[in-house]
Amino acid sequence: MPAPSYTPARSAPATDDAAGGGTARSHETDVVIIGAGPAGLFAVFELGMLKLSCHVIDALPEVGGQCTALYPEKPIYDIPGFPRIDAGQLVEALEAQARPFQPTYHLAETVAALDDHRDGDGRLTVTTDRGTRITARAVVIAAGGGAFGPNRPPLPGIQDYEKTSVFYAIRRREDFRGKRVVIAGGGDSAVDWALALADVAAHVMVVHRRPRFRAAPESAAQLQALAETGRIELVIPYQLAGLTGAGGRLRGVSVRTLEGHERLLEADVLLPFFGLSSDLGAIAGWGLATERNLIRTDPASGATSRAGVYAIGDVAQYPGKLKLILCGFSEAAMTAHAIWSLIHPDQALHFEYSTTQGLPGGE
16 A cells, blocks of 8 residues: 655744754644544544644654554454455545645654643643644644553563564564464454464464453454364463574474463464553653543543643543544544634534535545
């Protein structure tokens, strides 16, 4: 699939040497969105439909968040209207949907500070680690769980195999064609990738410490069906115990039961899927009410405990919250309308459906 195209900064004076220590770039816009994952990209669209301009900041070098960085070829089944769509294709479509509203992307930049204006005009200024300063009337945090990284299993010498035989994410299924693959974990990622690689790898073995999997019931049922036909081997109840190989090339994965019984699985690749550890980074110091490292919000508006700051997507927490991409889309729409009312407190919003309003340029 073609790589997404990005709109260069065009809405405010800026120098081109901020990354090299030159004059800091300064911008003004209606809304700053922190996070260019699915929720953040759809927020650009919803805000754009209300004629609000956006700048988007993301620590990754390309849009898409975890969908792009970790599993662009992973199929997603619960996006309305798409019985199945790969994560990378979803990101491409969302970026194209946002493009008519000309968002400015600040990629490979991390937020460092958030400051209120001294004159009390309600504006906020976000500063990044590269010296970019963006002043806006509202800030939307759509940063997933914050900066993220994989939970590494505590195996001696595992770092020697990383990026050659041990991978915490899959970008291309073809990279594993004809390989003997060990997948460790019992959640959706482990099960989904076992199903996706069954027709590509020479042999797929799934290591889990329990006989039951914490995956979607239908996916777990498909896994069991493939195991019964011999296309996937379920290594349960076992846990990872060690690695054998040389020069970064894996030859085997040792597994062990709680009773101490050991097996050696001949393998070329280990895929440990034990979730991601997340860190809000500088956002944690912004005085926002949090709960288990997530940001508490008003479910009707996305508002946080700090005026002008909103949160949507996986980083937002409220009673009944579901961590689904489609819920992030709904939150983006409601938050966009709340921000319009914040910016235009004396005006009534005459809402129009996209079917009647259309898009800029007559699209």
